[in-house]
Amino acid sequence: MSHKPKNIFVSGAVSPALIADSIQKHSTKTDIGGHSIFLGQVRADEKNGGMVQAIEYTAYEEMAVQKAFEIREEIFVKYQLTCLHIHHSLGEVKAGEVCLFVFTSSPHRKAAIDACAELVERIKNELPIWGREIISAEKYEWKENK
Amino acid sequence: MSHKPKNIFVSGAVSPALIADSIQKHSTKTDIGGHSIFLGQVRADEKNGGMVQAIEYTAYEEMAVQKAFEIREEIFVKYQLTCLHIHHSLGEVKAGEVCLFVFTSSPHRKAAIDACAELVERIKNELPIWGREIISAEKYEWKENK
Amino acid sequence: MQQSAETKDIKIIAFGIIAEKIGGRELVCNGISDTGALRQWLANKYPGLNGLKFSIAVNRKLVHENCTFDNESEIALLPPFSGG
């Protein structure tokens, strides 16, 4: 567990290979009993004027990385975690692709599951990241989290 | 979503490649907005006589597959899910390897997260599966879920 | 004349520590037609089971009260689950 802010952004979609690689890396940590993973996937929602083709993400990167670090420290205090990783896309992510990867690990399943659920809410509510839903070459809508 | 019992067992550890492949397959389902994944990993617990090297899983397979199907149907009624997958190891799984992979997907994150957490509890409590913790060539302990 | 259910062999399957204590995954009993009698018979025949908790499944369903069965039934002895 590192104690300085770490970049959370990846360019474009989060690939299944990155996820597999991250899981694989935890096989040396034999005090872990459970991993909880959340993946956000871009939905092809129906909009006025067509379907969402992709979401283009931008962020206030410096603030997002600092805030993600603060959240990380708070979650580590609250839950008995071994590891915690956050990866969020920047730039274009097509419908069906993964834009958010949250990964928590703990000796016991409950801490991993609860921490992951809380992290996802906090990421959505507190990180300065914006998604623009691309509907066609001319048409887009700024996404709003509910 | 298929409506007949499906084998949930894999021989040996669940590989990161199987997990990546399963995630990849969902990219065509563009109504999905969130995936929740739980992975059970074998812990190298300290025991009287040494560390846990591996867990050897056996199951009453026919009953486990039928029960997993019943649980699946109940979870689909309770939560708005697009997909639900369960993979559990049989045979030997070494410390650090993954023995359980539970995967739920939904248009909205809350349903995926809540369904996954409930599934993990039900799998641990209701499926006739047994783990024998291998400590050395001569020594083992039958695991008990708490 | 057909054999009565009571005199037909009934096959029982066992798992985990229960299989270990009875020395195999399968055993056969005869003249037993409910789960209460089966528990009694097992306790007499396998003292190694003393103090071990197990459930009985009849036709792949856990039974919690005394339950009758016949030689067509699938009977299984299940120690506490420890999957996942």
Add this chain to the structure above:
Amino acid sequence: MQQSAETKDIKIIAFGIIAEKIGGRELVCNGISDTGALRQWLANKYPGLNGLKFSIAVNRKLVHENCTFDNESEIALLPPFSGG
């Protein structure tokens, strides 16, 4: 003689729909030293912002009450977040 803080240019960065409405990711203001005055100045200068909600961050922290700043501060205009 040094310029006073009020007369130095203050750089402001904007994101999302706010950047779009003001026509760029960066703007410069002068003679403004608190977030309340900044909101007023923006409302006058960019009628396109009318009806749009946004927060202000000073040095990468959201500020909820009126907050003073100077030309060393990092000021950012943040529409509602929509990550994940």
